[in-house]
Structures are given as structure tokens and as C-alpha cells.
Amino acid sequence: MTDVISALGEQGIWLRSAAAGDHKTTCPACSHQRRKKTEPCLSVTVEPEGRAVWNCHHCGFAGAVGGRDHRPAHQARGPRSYRRPAPVENPQRPDKMLEWFAGRGISAETVTAAGIYRTRIWFPQTDGELECIAFPYEWAGSLRNVKYRSAEKHFRQEKDPEPVLYNADSIIAGQDLIICEGEIDALSFIEAGFQRVVSLPNGAPAKPETSERRYEPLATHADALEAVSRVYIATDMDGPGELLANELARRLGKDRCWRVRFPNRDDVQEKDANDTLMHQGADAVRQCVKDAEPWPIDGLHDASEFADEVLDLYHGRGPQPKSTGFPEMDRAFRYQPGQFIVVTGIPNHGKSRWLDQVAVQTARMNGDRWAVFSPETGDANHIADLCEIWAGFPFHEGPTPRMTAKELADAMAWVRDRFVFINAKDHTPAIDWVLDRAKAAVIRQGVRHLIIDPYNEIEASRPAKLTETEFISQFISKCKRFAAHHDVTVWIIVHPTKIRAAPGDSREPIPTLYDLAGSAHWRNKADAGLVVYRDYARDQTLVISKKIRFQPRCGEPGTVKFEFLGACRRFEEIPKTYARLGTSAEAA
Structure with a gap:
């Protein structure tokens, strides 16, 4: 029933259990707007065959997911009309x-x-x-x-x-902008003399969420938001306000965001701009904006600033490494948002396909959205591959049954919701061009991952004055800055140079991260480095984590064996095959 839980999660519906029967929970469409926000007004029925239907008794939000013959809710929506x-x-x-x-x-x-x-x-x-x-x-x-x-x-x-922002006409290119939480707060800033201030219509989330409903106005005004100068984030001084502030900073770019904090009054924290205006006056509101602090970015810090973070690490709190969806692989590699990950392998050994399956699995498990730049594969072919992995049936005719037209339509609807494709049809793009489009995808679709497949499509744009080593160093630095500012995991596929087999050995050798085209920077500057290698003699695929920056939290370098199942077009890991690098089991 885990697929049903994931599918419901994509609609913003969260259940404690996937057990068949009737469930009650909050409604993603209206609960956040109601006085009794925690009242379980949404009825969900999970049927034994893996289908779930729901209906809200207050706002009428209804739909269904799951079941092989059922049309998913995300396909049924159709074009939006306002x-x-x-x-x-x-x-x-x-x-x-x-x-x-x-x-x-x-x-x-x-x-x-x-x-x-x-x-x-x-x-x-x-x-x-x-x-x-x-x-x-x-x-x-x-x-x-x-x-x-x-x-x-x-x-x-x-x-x-x-979906528009309140006071959206106040967004002006090159000018500073305040984003607050609610119309009353926006009016409070206007009263204090700030004209360029906007608010999201649906307030702040009570808990982390995967639905895009709350952030749709950011997509409406994406071009205008990208053109403003500083962004002052002035959400409420409570838990939901901090969640909203962090998500806004992630989407809009932490490098240009400043956090507005409200003062205390008689040792009591003022919640928002209107509380501050009522109790302390317009001068106090203006002082809050004047005292706003830039969003933390890498630089020089006192060790005491990291005390809470160190304690979180010690007690296992805070951001945790995430699974690729392969339990055995978790021992060798887990990723953290904001990392730069290199994937390599000999051509036709399955590295792109394996990474596509990771993308589909994380999108299903966590509701993650992915941006993909893959000019070698082509967008249509790439979508067909993703559809195969999602549906579990071949796209093309072959020895096993292919997916039906309905299954293809369902798969394409799901891919449309979870993937966005970056395409430069008429030129060879530079990495700045790709990252600019990825930044727009962060704002518009909330993407959390970027695939660049492969690097050599970018390398062709290298200026003549730069050596390949210099170009790669700058390329990686730009990707890592983008990843850190937007909390986006960047995955890049890099082809190895031509390597020779040992005398008397007909097998293609397993490449290392030092065999990658152009520079040892791929090994030295990556947060993680993976090799995908096809062992044709044993009809197995090895996925080898050659480098893990944060051991053992993100795994320990080692090998995991996989089988590729043609009938469902997916990789399946072989249980209990993890072996640490350098052991006899790893070499077997």
C-alpha cells in the first residue's frame, strides 16, 4: 500500500496507516483556512485492491488515486481555468x-x-x-x-x-520587496511607509508539505520576482512562519533574501508586523526592516553560531540523509539536499537509466520534483524511459507486453507533475544558462533535484581562453553554489576517458573517479561519486560508491549488485550484496 500513501501524499493528503478501510484527516484544500485547522474533515477510504478515494465535507475537495484501471486525480484535472x-x-x-x-x-x-x-x-x-x-x-x-x-x-x-500575490503590482524590477504572511501584515507595512510588499493568499503551512497549491502565486509572478533586488521575508515569528520563510528563501535564492524579525514587548515576542504596529508603532516596524539580517551564507562564523547544529547532529535531529529508494544501496550511499553528486560509467552500462529510477523513486516516496537537462537522450525519449519505470511495463513492442495506451496516459500525467525539462534546441548552452532555467524551475515548480546528463554537452561551450581543468573547476563551483543556495541536489553524469583493460583480460575495466574526462576536480570537489558498471559475464550491474563526503551518515564506500528486469524495465537490487570497498566480497 506504500504506492497509495505516496499517491495520496502527492495530493497533500497524509494518513497514518495504509490499512484498508475508512480514515479521517485534515483537508489540504481548506483546513489551513479554517479556525479549527486540525479538525479531520476529509474522509478517505482505502480499498483492498490499492485504490483510495476521498471527499471533504466542508469544501467538496474530492478525488481518487490508485488501482490499475483508475484514472489518477492528477490526470483528471486537465488544463487550469480561472x-x-x-x-x-x-x-x-x-x-x-x-x-x-x-x-x-x-x-x-x-x-x-x-x-x-x-x-x-x-x-x-x-x-x-x-x-x-x-x-x-x-x-x-x-x-x-x-x-x-x-x-x-x-x-x-x-x-x-x-493564483496571484496580494498587492502584486508593487513588484518592481531592481527594487527591494517585502513578502509577509497575510493581508493585514501587508497593510501594516504599507502604513509604515513601505509600498513594495506582497503576501501569499493561503498563509503559512502547519507542517512540511508536498502540495504546490500554496506556492502557485510564485509561479504566476516568477519573472517579476526574479528581477527584484533584495527580498525581505517578514513571515510570522512562529513555527508555520519559519517553515514558510525557509521555503521562500529556498525558492527565491538565499543569496538575496533578508529575514525580518519582530521585537519583544515586555518579554513577549511580537508575532507579526501588525502586532508590532499596534503595540509599538510605525517606527518600530521600520526599525524591523532596517535591522533585517541577510540569510546565512557561507563565510566566516564564530563556532558558537553552530552550537544548535552540532547538537542536532549529535542527537540525530535536523536534515537527515535521504534514500534513493534502494534499501541495500542505503548502506553505500544516501544523499543530502544541496549536494553535488557525480555519476559515471562506461557508455551503455546503464548509468542514466539507474539515475532515472532513483528520480522516479524519490518522486514517489517524497513528492520531490526534478529538473532534467538531457540533450543526448532527447526529451521525448527521456519521458518514455520515465514512463516505463513508473508504470513497470515496456514502452516499445517486445517479448513482453508493453504498456497500454491508458497506462501511458497515466504515466505521462504523473511525469508532467513531477518533472520539468530544460532544452536548448538551437545552441550549445553554458552552465549559467542551464542554472538560470533551473532557478526558474525552483520558483515555479519547487524542484529539489537537477540532472545534467551528460557534462560534455556543457563542455562544448568552454571558452578558448580557459583550460579544461580551469573550466571544470569553475563549472563545479557554480553548480555547488546553486545547490547550496536553493537546497537542490545536483546530479551530473560524466563520461570516463577511454581506459584500457589489463593484458590478457577481455573485460572492460571499472572506471574510477580519476578516470573522468578533463580533471581530478570531479573526484576532489564532489560530495559523492558513483560508478555504474555492467558485468556482462554475470549478467549483473554494479553500483559502486567511490566517494562519500559525510561518512558514515551518508553511507560508506562500497558496491551493491543489481539485476535489470526487462519485463518491468527496472533495476532490482540483489539483497545482501553490499560490500565495502577493498574487501574480498566487494571484488567477487
Whole structure:
């Protein structure tokens, strides 16, 4: 049932158990907007044959996943269409509403300029109409959404709204931008004199999540966000606010992000910008922005700054190494987000295919998204390979049954949700070009991995004035900076140079990381180095971790044996075949 759990996770639905039967949990579509955020309003039924269906009793969010003959929810969505609400004529701003804003430190002038008004609409939380405040979401001269807030702090938005940021027209190229948590905080910054401030419409997550729903407005405004100067992240000073701040910094680039923190009042932490405005005034809000600290980036630090991190390592807390989805391989290699990983092997020994299977498995297990630059394979061929791995059936006609047209459609829908492809059809790109597209994919799709397959497609862009060794050193440094700033794992496939077999030995020798084209930097600067080698005599594939930077946390160098099963087009590791490098078992 693990596939059902993974498939539900892709929809933002989390169950404690995959046992067949009825389950209750929170709804990814509406729980974060409701007063009782932890109320299990979503009913999920897991059927014995591996299919799950769900329905929310509050917002009507419904769907199904799993089952060989069932169309997945991600395929059923189809092209997105948005409804633009009609502007309200003669918006009402009664004194009572203006007095409420004044009590929060926000003037009538600011309220009027923002187009806020009072109205009465139906709320699903009470199944009835309530008086409420309306916050228009305008962008480029058009009304795109309206968010409503009742006196009881019930929230709702227009149906099928375009995902845009609040106050999106304030984003200006080359100017600083504040991103906060909620319309009231945005108005508080405006009241304090900051005009360039935006907010996500759906607040902060209560826990880490894989759904892209919350971050869709970042994709809408991706080009504009990439063009701003500094980004001041001013989310709430609580757990969800810190989760949101970290994800925003990851997507927008830590190198240009600054963290706004709010002060204490009588030894009590002010939660947000509006609390600070109400209790300490506009000068205090301005001082918070003035005192914002740059997001931590590599440099000189005092050892005491790392005390919490060291204790987390000691107690096994904090970011943990992640599995490739092969349990036996975990002993030889596990990756950490933000690493630079080199994969090599003799041509046609399966290195690209093995890495594709890792991509599919991590996407299924963790909901990860991957960006792929693979000009040698070609995008259509690469998608066909991924579909084979996901479906477990061959794409082409052969000795075993190929996938059906429906299975192909399901597989392509899944690949569309989890992979984005970088393609330079009319030129040989430099690494800066590839990383710029990958950065856009981080903002727009939230990708966590980048595959470059192979390096020599980039090497062709080497300037004549640079030696190959200098070029490779700069290339790796750029990739590692990108990986660290965006917490993205970069996987690169590098072909070895031509190596000769020992006299009297007809087998192709196993390459080392020092055999890679151009430079020993591949071995020295990589966080991990893997070799994929096909032993034709034994009909086995060896995956060898030649270098692991963080041992034993990320594994210990060694060999694991695999079989490639043509009927399902997947690698299957052979149990209990891990052997440390240099042992007799490893050589066998």
C-alpha cells in the first residue's frame, strides 16, 4: 500500500496507516483556512485492491488515486481555468469597519487605497452568510481574486481564482520587496511607509508539505520576482512562519533574501508586523526592516553560531540523509539536499537509466520534483524511459507486453507533475544558462533535484581562453553554489576517458573517479561519486560508491549488485550484496 500513501501524499493528503478501510484527516484544500485547522474533515477510504478515494465535507475537495484501471486525480484535472470576479460598484466602507482597522493601526487612507470594503457572503465553515471584510487581489489592471474575512476569523476566497500575490503590482524590477504572511501584515507595512510588499493568499503551512497549491502565486509572478533586488521575508515569528520563510528563501535564492524579525514587548515576542504596529508603532516596524539580517551564507562564523547544529547532529535531529529508494544501496550511499553528486560509467552500462529510477523513486516516496537537462537522450525519449519505470511495463513492442495506451496516459500525467525539462534546441548552452532555467524551475515548480546528463554537452561551450581543468573547476563551483543556495541536489553524469583493460583480460575495466574526462576536480570537489558498471559475464550491474563526503551518515564506500528486469524495465537490487570497498566480497 506504500504506492497509495505516496499517491495520496502527492495530493497533500497524509494518513497514518495504509490499512484498508475508512480514515479521517485534515483537508489540504481548506483546513489551513479554517479556525479549527486540525479538525479531520476529509474522509478517505482505502480499498483492498490499492485504490483510495476521498471527499471533504466542508469544501467538496474530492478525488481518487490508485488501482490499475483508475484514472489518477492528477490526470483528471486537465488544463487550469480561472474565474475573474466582477469588481464591486460603490464599495461600502462603514465607520465601524474603518474603526476596526484603526484599532489595528491602519488608517482609513490605507484601507481606501487598497480597495478594501465590507460585504456579506456565504461561508462554508458556518454554512451561512456572514458580514465580512473583502480584500481585492488586483494585478495588471484586473481583479483576479477576492479574499474574505469574517469577524470570527473565517476565511474564504473566490471559486477557482487565478493564483496571484496580494498587492502584486508593487513588484518592481531592481527594487527591494517585502513578502509577509497575510493581508493585514501587508497593510501594516504599507502604513509604515513601505509600498513594495506582497503576501501569499493561503498563509503559512502547519507542517512540511508536498502540495504546490500554496506556492502557485510564485509561479504566476516568477519573472517579476526574479528581477527584484533584495527580498525581505517578514513571515510570522512562529513555527508555520519559519517553515514558510525557509521555503521562500529556498525558492527565491538565499543569496538575496533578508529575514525580518519582530521585537519583544515586555518579554513577549511580537508575532507579526501588525502586532508590532499596534503595540509599538510605525517606527518600530521600520526599525524591523532596517535591522533585517541577510540569510546565512557561507563565510566566516564564530563556532558558537553552530552550537544548535552540532547538537542536532549529535542527537540525530535536523536534515537527515535521504534514500534513493534502494534499501541495500542505503548502506553505500544516501544523499543530502544541496549536494553535488557525480555519476559515471562506461557508455551503455546503464548509468542514466539507474539515475532515472532513483528520480522516479524519490518522486514517489517524497513528492520531490526534478529538473532534467538531457540533450543526448532527447526529451521525448527521456519521458518514455520515465514512463516505463513508473508504470513497470515496456514502452516499445517486445517479448513482453508493453504498456497500454491508458497506462501511458497515466504515466505521462504523473511525469508532467513531477518533472520539468530544460532544452536548448538551437545552441550549445553554458552552465549559467542551464542554472538560470533551473532557478526558474525552483520558483515555479519547487524542484529539489537537477540532472545534467551528460557534462560534455556543457563542455562544448568552454571558452578558448580557459583550460579544461580551469573550466571544470569553475563549472563545479557554480553548480555547488546553486545547490547550496536553493537546497537542490545536483546530479551530473560524466563520461570516463577511454581506459584500457589489463593484458590478457577481455573485460572492460571499472572506471574510477580519476578516470573522468578533463580533471581530478570531479573526484576532489564532489560530495559523492558513483560508478555504474555492467558485468556482462554475470549478467549483473554494479553500483559502486567511490566517494562519500559525510561518512558514515551518508553511507560508506562500497558496491551493491543489481539485476535489470526487462519485463518491468527496472533495476532490482540483489539483497545482501553490499560490500565495502577493498574487501574480498566487494571484488567477487
